[in-house]
Amino acid sequence: MISIDRPSRTADLGDVRVANRAAVLRHVRLHAPCSRADVAARTGLNKATVSSLVGELIEHGLLRETGLTENRVGRPATMLVLDGSRYVGLGLRIGADELVVVAVDVAGERVLTWRRAFAAATAGPDETVAALAALARRAINRVTGTGRTVLGLTVGVPGPVDADGVVPAAPVLGWRGVPLAAALRRALRDPGFPIGVDTDANLAVSAELRHGPYAGTADLVHLTGGPTAGVVSGGRLLRGGRGFAGEIGHLPVLPDGPACGCGRRGCLAALVGVDAVVRRLLPDALQDGPVTDHLPEIERIQALARAGNDPVRTGLTEVGRQLGRAVCVLVDLLDPEVVVLGGHLAALAPWLLPAVRAELADRTLAPPPVVRVEASTLGSEASALGGATAALATVEAGHLPAA
Numbered sequence: 001m002i003s004i005d006r007p008s009r010t011a012d013l014g015d016v017r018v019a020n021r022a023a024v025l026r027h028v029r030l031h032a033p034c035s036r037a038d039v040a041a042r043t044g045l046n047k048a049t050v051s052s053l054v055g056e057l058i059e060h061g062l063l064r065e066t067g068l069t070e071n072r073v074g075r076p077a078t079m080l081v082l083d084g085s086r087y088v089g090l091g092l093r094i095g096a097d098e099l100v101v102v103a104v105d106v107a108g109e110r111v112l113t114w115r116r117a118f119a120a121a122t123a124g125p126d127e128t129v130a131a132l133a134a135l136a137r138r139a140i141n142r143v144t145g146t147g148r149t150v151l152g153l154t155v156g157v158p159g160p161v162d163a164d165g166v167v168p169a170a171p172v173l174g175w176r177g178v179p180l181a182a183a184l185r186r187a188l189r190d191p192g193f194p195i196g197v198d199t200d201a202n203l204a205v206s207a208e209l210r211h212g213p214y215a216g217t218a219d220l221v222h223l224t225g226g227p228t229a230g231v232v233s234g235g236r237l238l239r240g241g242r243g244f245a246g247e248i249g250h251l252p253v254l255p256d257g258p259a260c261g262c263g264r265r266g267c268l269a270a271l272v273g274v275d276a277v278v279r280r281l282l283p284d285a286l287q288d289g290p291v292t293d294h295l296p297e298i299e300r301i302q303a304l305a306r307a308g309n310d311p312v313r314t315g316l317t318e319v320g321r322q323l324g325r326a327v328c329v330l331v332d333l334l335d336p337e338v339v340v341l342g343g344h345l346a347a348l349a350p351w352l353l354p355a356v357r358a359e360l361a362d363r364t365l366a367p368p369p370v371v372r373v374e375a376s377t378l379g380s381e382a383s384a385l386g387g388a389t390a391a392l393a394t395v396e397a398g399h400l401p402a403a
């Protein structure tokens, strides 16, 4: 028997109002500029309810009237858009060799994008949190200086994250059991808005779902060549039972392949990860010790590939084939519409994609049309952008800002 703890009628009505607010915001986000009558017609809410909700959302700085009107029979209708002038979400990303911060307003516009070269793996967790907090503080000062309020902050890390914002293991950073959310909250002296932490792949695929050419694709996978794939299935982020879904970096791709950090051989990460690609295509890059800043090396690979350098082109085709094998597994398992390559894979996509697509055409069992594999257009700030968007989730879910 199920015990029923019946919520009060007031709570029920409150929940309905929150859900209706979310429906109005979502409609305006997807169809702006639109009139109150459009919102009512398309959401199924009655006109009086829409009027009341819109009034409240305008008052709280989430919607605004454009001043434009739509010509229709009867009274001209005032058009509505999302109001980006009051609130922003902040997204940060800890990469192996850089920190990134992005601020996005409620209307989905990017307010700022800053990056700072930073070797997190050598610095260690404490110094990384201090550097991250310093970058966040500067961004907060900048956006509050324009009269806006920060509603939340979400950090992307290259590894799984538990529900308390602890990073159990991020080999790319050399981290184990780092309570990142709590440490950052302390470093920012409890800033009065929620601080979240998520796997960067989850944030990157959320960014693709909202921004750029694949926005709105309900079945979408984002691969950065890091340990995790970001997966959106049926329009929702796939997290799995403990939040660790999508860990495909150690998928065995080549039985006798190069040694992987996990102790096995031929894992996907050991073949197509940024370190592996640089080591394979630029053997001289490691002469002066481990590479801590990968961007110049990836740019060198691009230049050599463009110049028609044979070993580099052959190497990239080989990387593309191995990546393609992993993509085949994902496609058979998840049946996505689009697989997006991010990070260094996006930078090298012109030379990787033909081999990835050929491998897919040869191996997948799904009937045509074969899944699209495309390069991300969001750059290495995709997960920070997704973090900023995630930081606005509470408001988008229909809760009014406290400020």
Ligand SMILES: [Zn+2]
Residues within 6 Å of the ligand: 249, 250, 260, 261, 262, 263, 264, 267, 269, 270
């Ligand atoms: Zn491995």
